Amino acid sequence: MGLEGHPVSASDLERYGYCPLSWKLHKDGIDAEGKGIVDGTKKKREVRNILQNLFNQENYSDSTYQNFNSVIKVAIVTNLIGIFFLLFRDSLVGYFLISLSFIWLIVASLYLYFFLYSHETVDEMKSKLDVENDKSNNSNERRISTPKLFSNSVGLCGKPAYVLENNEEMIPVDVKSGRKPEAPFFNHVLQNAAYCFLVEEQLKTKVPHGIIRYGMKENSHTITWDEDLKNLLMEKISEMEKILDGDKEAHRNHNRPGKCKNCSRKEACPERLDN
Numbered sequence: 001m002g003l004e005g006h007p008v009s010a011s012d013l014e015r016y017g018y019c020p021l022s023w024k025l026h027k028d029g030i031d032a033e034g035k036g037i038v039d040g041t042k043k044k045r046e047v048r049n050i051l052q053n054l055f056n057q058e059n060y061s062d063s064t065y066q067n068f069n070s071v072i073k074v075a076i077v078t079n080l081i082g083i084f085f086l087l088f089r090d091s092l093v094g095y096f097l098i099s100l101s102f103i104w105l106i107v108a109s110l111y112l113y114f115f116l117y118s119h120e121t122v123d124e125m126k127s128k129l130d131v132e133n134d135k136s137n138n139s140n141e142r143r144i145s146t147p148k149l150f151s152n153s154v155g156l157c158g159k160p161a162y163v164l165e166n167n168e169e170m171i172p173v174d175v176k177s178g179r180k181p182e183a184p185f186f187n188h189v190l191q192n193a194a195y196c197f198l199v200e201e202q203l204k205t206k207v208p209h210g211i212i213r214y215g216m217k218e219n220s221h222t223i224t225w226d227e228d229l230k231n232l233l234m235e236k237i238s239e240m241e242k243i244l245d246g247d248k249e250a251h252r253n254h255n256r257p258g259k260c261k262n263c264s265r266k267e268a269c270p271e272r273l274d275n
Contacts, residue, residue: 008237010158010194017187024250025265032264043177054125055145061118068111075104149198160195169206172199180214184221188212193233196225
């Protein structure tokens with residue numbers, strides 16, 4: 001397997017897990033239809049924009065706090081040197097340095113103001129998205145955004161919504177726009193497994209589990225990343241590559257007329273079930 005053949009994305013796995021035939025129709029260029037597609041796309045875009053704004057604001061908050069720390073240290077050191085000159089050397093130089101330290105304090109105060117304002121904005125965003133539900137009690141844990149990840153070894157690519165990182169491990173998080181089910185859907189588990197594999201292999205870190213979040217204010221499902229799930233992931237990737245190579249046919253994977261009724265590619269499906 002490899003990307004030089006047919007690259008498989010995490011989104012492909014999600015579609016394949018939902019229905020192999022629907023996924024194949026998508027690969028053949030059959031567009032999805034229906035009002036649900038428009039609404040779903042709008043919700044996904046909304047969540048993605050909020051997450052991106054959150055990352056940007058968190059980075060700005062971290063940057064202003066680091067600047068505040070640096071400037072306040074300069075102000076303190078400048079003030080101490082000024083006092084030394086004032087008492088033991090040149091008083092004129094001492095007064096100059098002490099005055100300069102007050103200017104640095106003003107700059108530090110501005111950075112502190114920007115940090116507090118941005119920190120409050122971050123808290124408001126977190127409250128809207130309810131992202132704190134993902135985090136454990138580990139105070140070292142932080143949320144990061146990753147670039148799109150590629151694995152040449154299995155021909156897989158994808159980008160999780162974000163990753164929770166601590167000193168020893170990373171946890172990929174996927175955010176869905178729909179309502180939270182009692183148990184995570186199989187196709188969503190498959191997609192999250194792809195993120196677990198990519199983060200573990202490409203970022204060379206330990207991945208104990210993944211997280212699937214449903215909706216803006218919902219709790220999360222935890223997906224254990226183990227050998228069984230990894231083997232299932234490899235099995236599905238192999239099936240998809242065989243279909244793309246023409247060595248295997250894609251077929252409907254269920255006997256539920258209701259699922260076919262709600263499918264966005266039902267009009268083009270040769271195996272759809274009618275009520």
